Amino acid sequence: METVPIQLPDGTVTPIRLFPGPNDDAPVVVMLPGLGVPAGFYDPVAQALVEAGFNAAIGELRGQGDSKPRPSASSVFGYQELVSIDCPATFEVVRERFPASTPFLMGHSMGGQIGVMYASRIRGRLGGLILVASGSPYHRGFPGIRAPGLYLGSSAMSVTANIAGFWPGDRVNVGGFGRQSKVLITDWARFARTGRMEPVGADIDYEERIARLTLPVLSITIEGDDLAPRRSAKNLVDKLSGAQVTMTHIDEPLGHNGWIRNPTAVSERVVAWLRDR
Numbered sequence: 001m002e003t004v005p006i007q008l009p010d011g012t013v014t015p016i017r018l019f020p021g022p023n024d025d026a027p028v029v030v031m032l033p034g035l036g037v038p039a040g041f042y043d044p045v046a047q048a049l050v051e052a053g054f055n056a057a058i059g060e061l062r063g064q065g066d067s068k069p070r071p072s073a074s075s076v077f078g079y080q081e082l083v084s085i086d087c088p089a090t091f092e093v094v095r096e097r098f099p100a101s102t103p104f105l106m107g108h109s110m111g112g113q114i115g116v117m118y119a120s121r122i123r124g125r126l127g128g129l130i131l132v133a134s135g136s137p138y139h140r141g142f143p144g145i146r147a148p149g150l151y152l153g154s155s156a157m158s159v160t161a162n163i164a165g166f167w168p169g170d171r172v173n174v175g176g177f178g179r180q181s182k183v184l185i186t187d188w189a190r191f192a193r194t195g196r197m198e199p200v201g202a203d204i205d206y207e208e209r210i211a212r213l214t215l216p217v218l219s220i221t222i223e224g225d226d227l228a229p230r231r232s233a234k235n236l237v238d239k240l241s242g243a244q245v246t247m248t249h250i251d252e253p254l255g256h257n258g259w260i261r262n263p264t265a266v267s268e269r270v271v272a273w274l275r276d277r
Contacts, residue, residue, distance in 0.1 A: 001017060001018065001019055001043070001046075002017075002018040002019075002020070002097070003015040003016065003017055003018070004016045004018065004093045004097070006089045006090070006093060008062060008085060008086060008089065009085065010075070010076075010077065011069075012062050012063060012067055012068065012069065013067070013068055014059075014060045014062060014066075014067040014086070015039075015060060015066050015067070016057060016058070016059055016060070016090055016093045016094070017039055017040070017043070017046070017057065017058040017060075018056075018057050018093075018094075018097050019046040019047065019049070019050050019055065019056040019057065019058075020050075020055055020097075020098075021049070021050045021053055021054050021055040021056070022050075022053060023053060023055075024055075024098065024100055024101070025100035025101060026053055026054050026055055026101060027054055027055065027101055027102045027103070027104055027127055027274060027277075028054065028055035028056065028057060028094060028098045028101040028102070028103050028104070029046075029049050029054055029055070029056050029057070029103075029104050029105075029106050029130070029270070029274075030056075030057045030058075030059065030090065030091065030094055030103055030104065030105050030106065031045065031046065031056065031057065031058045031059065031106045031107070031108070031111070032059050032061070032087075032105065032106070032107040032108070032111030032112070032114055032115050033058070033059070033060065033061055033064075033065070033108060033109075033111050034108040034109030034110050034111050034133075034134075034256075034257070035061065035064075035109060035110040035177045035178070035180065035188075036064065036177045036178035036180075037064075037065075037108065037109070037257065037260070038060070038064060038065030038066065039058040039059065039060040039061075039065045039066065040058075040065060040066065041065075041260055041261075042058050042108070042260055043058070044260065044261060044263050045260060045263045045266070045267060046058055048263050048264070048267035049267060049270070049271070052267065052271040054271070054274065055098050055101055057090075057093075057094045057097070057098075059086070059087070059090040061082065061086075061110075061111070061114075062077055062081070062082060062086055062181075063075065063077075063179070063180070063181065064178055064179075064180075070179050071166045071167070071179050071180050071181045071184075072165070072166055073164075073165025073166055073182075075166060075181040075182070075183070076181065076182075076183050077181050077183060077184060078181060078183035078184045078186065078187040078199050078200050078201070079113070079114065079117060079184065079187045079188075079197070079199035079200075080187075080199040080200060080201040080202055080203070081183075081201075082114050082184075083114055083117040083118045083121055084121065084203070087114065087115075087118040087121075091103065102126075102127040103126055103127060104126060104127040104128050104129070104130060104274065105118065105119065105126050105128075105129050105130065106129075106130035106131075106132065106270070107129070107130070107131055107132070107134055108132050108133055108134060108260070109133055109134050109227065109228060109256065110134075110188070111134065112129075112131035112132065112133075112134025112135075112236070113134065113136075113191075113197070113236065115129055115131070115134075116129065116131070116197075116210055116236065116239070116240065117197060117199075117206050117210070119210075119213055119215065120204075120206055120209035120210045120212075120213060121204065121209070123209075123212075123213075124213045124214060124215040126215060127215075127216075127277060128215050128216040128217060128218065128277060129215060129216075129217045129218070129240075129243075130217075130218045130220070130270055130273070131217065131218065131219040131220065131233070131236065131237070132220045132222075132259070132266055132270075133220070133221065133222050133225050133227070133228045133256050133257075133259065134219070134228055134233065134236060135221075135227075135228035135229070135231075135232030135233040135234075135235060135236045136191065136195060136232055136233075136235035136236040136239075137150065137154070137188060137191050137192040137232070138191065138192060138193075138194070138195030138232070138235050139151040139154070139192055139193065140195065140235075141195075141229070141231045141232035141234070141235040142229065142231070142232060143229070143231075146226075150192055151192065151193060154188070154189035154192035154193060155189060155193065157185055157189055158182075158185055158186045158189035158190075161180070161181075161182035161185040161186065162182050162186065164182075165182060166179060166180065166181060166182050167179065167180040167181070167182060167184075167185040183200050186200060187199040187200060195235065197210070197239075207239065210239045210240060211239060211240070211241045211242060212242055213240055213242055213243050214242050214243060214244070215243055215244070216243070216244045216246070216277060217237060217240055217243045217244065217245045217246065218245075218246050218248070218269070218270065218273045219233050219236070219237050219245060219246070219247045219248070220247075220248055220249070220250060220266055220269055220270075221233045221247070221248075221249045221250070222249070222250045222252075222253075222254050222255065222256070222258075222259055222266075223249070223250060223251050223252060223253040223254070223255075224253035224254060224255040224256075224258075225254075225255050225256045226255075226256065227256040228256060230249065233247070234247070246273065248269055250265045250266060250269070252265050
């Protein structure tokens with residue numbers, strides 16, 4: 001495994017984890033983590049892909065994992081900055097290390113949402129998108145009492161983050177999100193309330209761009225996942241109305257994060273799909 005640090009405009013330094021496979025020209029799967037999940041946690045997934053003959057890379061969401069410093073009251077990044085600044089910087093490192101490889105973007109949870117938005121910015125110039133345990137946080141995609149709870153809870157989180165200057169996830173253990181920028185939490189909360197990707201500072205109409213994507217998409221849902229149930233995942237891929245979407249479900253009850261440490265079932269589905277491309 002190799003690491004290459006990138007420095008972002010706000011002074012954050014974020015390492016990209018690179019996993020060369022046996023063939024330099026094999027596709028490279030670029031993974032984006034979920035909120036609150038360090039990039040290093042996904043190393044077993046990258047290793048499984050390398051063992052299957054692919055190259056792999058793992059980005060780090062700004063301010064979490066090995067990315068420093070942690071979000072503070074001076075942090076003003078949200079979805080817009082992650083997709084317009086951080087993702088291009090990550091893919092620049094990947095292109096330099098694997099110049100002959102076709103990149104596929106694999107996003108977990110919020111990483112999948114970011115991946116969809118990034119794909120829309122670059123007009124689908126990827127081999128495809130892989131969404132694992134990733135859905136829309138729109139409250140109407142959740143069953144029973146969870147729907148109004150998510151609507152009210154997301155609003156409360158946004159208010160709390162803006163009062164505190166950041167989301168104090170290192171002190172308030174809600175959702176396992178960790179410490180986060182107030183803008184990112186505001187963007188997520190708006191998405192949860194409205195079902196639309198309309199981040200602060202957006203310079204394009206993401207919903208319109210996403211609908212025009214025509215690339216292949218694999219969406220994997222997992223039994224026991226309360227944060228991205230099947231309807232939530234369907235709400236996200238429904239935005240990709242022009243894409244070639246394949247949806248599949250893992251019956252093993254690994255939940256939202258358990259599959260990362262036990263990646264066999266997910267990696268087998270990903271590898272089979274990649275070999276069909």
